[in-house]
Amino acid sequence: MGPERLAERVLVRFPQAQVEESYGDELVHVDPGSWTDLLAWARDELGCTYLDWLSAADELEEGFAVVACLWDVSGCGDGGGGLRRVLLRTRVPRDAARLPTVTHLFRGAGWHERETAEMFGIAFDGHPSPGPLLLPDGFEGHPLRKEFVLASRAAKAWPGAKEPGESDADVAASGAPGPGRGGASRRRRTLPPGVPDPSWGPRPPSDPALGAGDGPGQPHG
Structure with missing residues (x-):
């Protein structure tokens, strides 16, 4: 199914959706209010039953783009049409970065939503087990926000x-x-890879290590 055929099916159910091709993938964009309905529809009507990943991107003034990657795996095996992937996207504002959870549709979304919440500060309402996943207790800030300072x-x-x-x-x-x-120090500090030791290479004639009056490559008197 190409983007044109997908667009026909999507727009019947989601008239305000945007369907496009992005780097060879089919991409469907909807408003946050249609997020869970879109994922449920893609699972039940398109046969995209496998959630590969869910994450976000910080788009500064435009807010956060939240993207889920779903696969239709029904075409696997001999005689099948092969795998098919579709990207589903929505966008939430910075000052109201929250979405309803989709863990009731895809159980595997639990970890993806927790990671996205940690890294971007996007809340997923109704998540059955919210809380830190990767960062230590007491960590301040969200590392993948562009304003985060290391x-x-x-x-x-x-x-x-x-x-x-x-x-x-x-x-x-x-x-x-x-x-x-x-x-x-009890241990000589190492230099970064590719950085030569300061003592390596030719030295200027004034370097005392060469001996008085000797230049580089000249025998000592």
């Missing part, structure tokens, strides 16, 4: 030692002076 170590200390062997417990156990206690 706090640097200067603003918010990173828990634990930055380098192996630098924690107070490690220093106390070894008896060796640690950073900030009058001694150097």
Whole structure:
């Protein structure tokens, strides 16, 4: 079924819907009030019984686009027409980012909605088990919102030692002076991959390591 045929069927049931092709996929967009009805219709009338994923995208002033990917798997196997995928989308405003849950239609939507709620701050009303899924207790903010700022170590200390062997417990156990206690680090700090050591490569003639009066590649007198 191509976008034209899909549009005919969708518009009979959802006259205000928008149907288009997006990067080779069929995409149906509806208002938030038709979200659950659209997913139920796609499952029952289009045969899209498998929910692959549900997530969101931060579109700033336009709000959040919430997208569900459904598959019709009835064409699998010998003689079948193959798999068929359809994307269903709606958009919610930033100041009222909420949708009804679709867990009563697809049980697998539970985790997807919880992750989307954590990462974007979109509430799913009626979810049977809301709560954190990936982030630790007490985490502040929603990491996939575009206004979310990653706090640097200067603003918010990173828990634990930055380098192996630098924690107070490690220093106390070894008896060796640690950073900030009058001694150097017990472990040489490594450079990022691809960054050469400062001592590598040719040195200028004034470098004392070359010897007085010697230039790069010249034998010492």
